[in-house]
Amino acid sequence: MKPNQTMTDDAVDQAGRALAQSLKAEADQLPPEIQARLEGARAQALAAARAAREASAVQADASGQAVLSGGPGGRKRFGAAWLPALVLVLGLVALAQGQWFQQVLGISEVDTELLKDQLPPNAYGDPGFNEYLDEDAQKTDKEARPEDDQKDEGA
Template identity: 40%
Template structure:
């Protein structure tokens, strides 16, 4: 199965962001020893708040993974659902209903036209067999019109 190419770039971007975050955290930790106590206390509180927000973001992240996303497949785009994107079987079957109705409609139209052709041929045969015709009528190009005049 072909994986989208952009997932490699997403992983690389995540890795770079993680390295940057570690470097910033290390630099802040080194400088925090030289800060006054009140500023250190405010930073500790801000760090705890940031960690709390990060935990809630990580907890909400599986919900985002289950959301549908748009991925590049060749030269086109396609919708891809998450692992929990299992639609019910009846929904899949219901999506085939319009196609089934279309096919049934086309078959009904074909049958109707076939029946009309049989009826037209039967009318001509009935007219041929019920009326005495001269032999020249069979070779006449206006034979149908001759039959129509006789019926009127």
């Protein structure tokens, strides 16, 4: 057979059968210890091939068309596919909880400052108090910058 020539499935099967017959004829002449070791190795190879076949996601049906199998390996892959999405959702929930917690801490700090202040908390809701704060802020700004007053007087 030429190296570039491909074998059909029937030719591969025939070659495999011929090889198996010659090996079987020679196996009868082997000592019993070697036969037992070969039988154990054969059982392991068949188990490994069976596991690989079950783990395969794509199998061919009788007509030769590809069919997805939902074997035990399929469930593992399905779970592994959702794992990053689950981690993302959990991360977003953790961020939202963290932000909520920071807001609660900020509000509690404001409440603490209001309660520690000399003024009663009701004073902050009075519209006249807001006007008083605005006037007081303007006075504080003028006191903080006396050089502006001196420039105005000198002009």
